[in-house]
Amino acid sequence: MGKKQNWMILCCMLGLVWLSGCAPSSQEAKKVPEMKVGILVYRKEDTFLGTIVEAFEAAAKYAEQQENIKISVSVMDGRGSQAVQTGQIEKCIDQKYDVICVNLVDRTVAASIIDQAKAAQIPLIFFNREPVKEDLERWDKVYYVGAVAKESGILQGHLIADAYLNNPERFDKNNDQKLQYVMLEGEQGHQDALLRTEYSIRTLVSEGIQMDKLVNDTANWHRSQAATKMSQWLEKYGNAIEVVICNNDDMALGAIDAYKAAKKLEELPFIVGIDGTPPAMEALAEGTLYGTIKNDEQKQAQAMFQLCYSLVFHGKAESDYTLEKGKYIFINYLPVEREIDKVSTGNKEQ
Numbered sequence: 001m002g003k004k005q006n007w008m009i010l011c012c013m014l015g016l017v018w019l020s021g022c023a024p025s026s027q028e029a030k031k032v033p034e035m036k037v038g039i040l041v042y043r044k045e046d047t048f049l050g051t052i053v054e055a056f057e058a059a060a061k062y063a064e065q066q067e068n069i070k071i072s073v074s075v076m077d078g079r080g081s082q083a084v085q086t087g088q089i090e091k092c093i094d095q096k097y098d099v100i101c102v103n104l105v106d107r108t109v110a111a112s113i114i115d116q117a118k119a120a121q122i123p124l125i126f127f128n129r130e131p132v133k134e135d136l137e138r139w140d141k142v143y144y145v146g147a148v149a150k151e152s153g154i155l156q157g158h159l160i161a162d163a164y165l166n167n168p169e170r171f172d173k174n175n176d177q178k179l180q181y182v183m184l185e186g187e188q189g190h191q192d193a194l195l196r197t198e199y200s201i202r203t204l205v206s207e208g209i210q211m212d213k214l215v216n217d218t219a220n221w222h223r224s225q226a227a228t229k230m231s232q233w234l235e236k237y238g239n240a241i242e243v244v245i246c247n248n249d250d251m252a253l254g255a256i257d258a259y260k261a262a263k264k265l266e267e268l269p270f271i272v273g274i275d276g277t278p279p280a281m282e283a284l285a286e287g288t289l290y291g292t293i294k295n296d297e298q299k300q301a302q303a304m305f306q307l308c309y310s311l312v313f314h315g316k317a318e319s320d321y322t323l324e325k326g327k328y329i330f331i332n333y334l335p336v337e338r339e340i341d342k343v344s345t346g347n348k349e350q
Helices: 003-020 046-068 080-095 107-119 149-166 189-208 223-240 250-259 278-288 299-315
Strands: 034-041 072-078 099-102 123-125 141-144 179-184 211-219 243-246 269-271 292-293 327-331 334-338 342-347
Touching: 034 046, 034 080, 034 299, 046 072, 046 250, 046 278, 046 299, 072 080, 080 099, 080 107, 080 149, 099 299, 107 123, 123 299, 141 299, 149 189, 149 243, 149 269, 149 292, 149 334, 179 189, 179 223, 179 250, 189 211, 211 223, 223 250, 243 250, 250 269, 250 278, 278 292, 278 334
Parallel strands: 034 072, 034 099, 099 123, 123 141, 141 327, 179 211, 179 243, 243 269
Antiparallel strands: 292 334, 334 342
């Protein structure tokens, strides 16, 4: 049995402990033991979001079996279009879903979505893309589950700094006491992309490391776009690239793809990502990815499911995870890095 299967079983066991104290009764807000959930993602091909959806569906299936209830989960792909996603929101409202979980295409439209849900009295849980505080305060049945974006940038900066300071000769190819780097960023103007970019570099500089940016560009979280960008940079800068900093794992894997396509794995620089997706963990094991920052999809999915369950069957928000200000559940990141012959994980004090 693999590590992923063991972890899924553990999460389900934890969910059972929580569910045993929260099983619906005839006195609760919803008397019929049935729950209809819509999960709307900005782009279904996103690897990390796929792991969240998979973990949520596993939690729902397990709860059905243990609690003798019916849970319907409908996953909808926004295909990167806010117009498409807005239509899906309207569909969920028209079909009287019990709760809607939304990974926004465009966080600036959150207010409109909240107002529609409020009018229909359907609770909303935003995840992985955080609306602004003012929007979340528009209604008391709006929540957010995710992580603090700048924390991932800080941890990514620490991961790079620790590796470099422990063995500068390995990474400073031209011995100029600087790190020449390229940056693959998520969507232009996206909050997480901006914060991850800013705080990774800010942290490195605070560690006393001189950073020399060769080039940066957006690859919109896409592996294929990142591979195209990296191929162009590899042709232009070649072995001068010492570090490739990526806002997510898919783009880090795209950078690795470019080196593989160019048959230049012997020139592979220090490449780091964020999310800790299964493909990224495989790249860590094979030695092509140096490190990533784990964005815990299992805990995020478990927190989302517990909120859905308690809102539908109890009429209030409850979870094993701390609900900050009655609205936010933040799951901590965890750095993961490759050592000489093994993959290791550990927390870094900030």
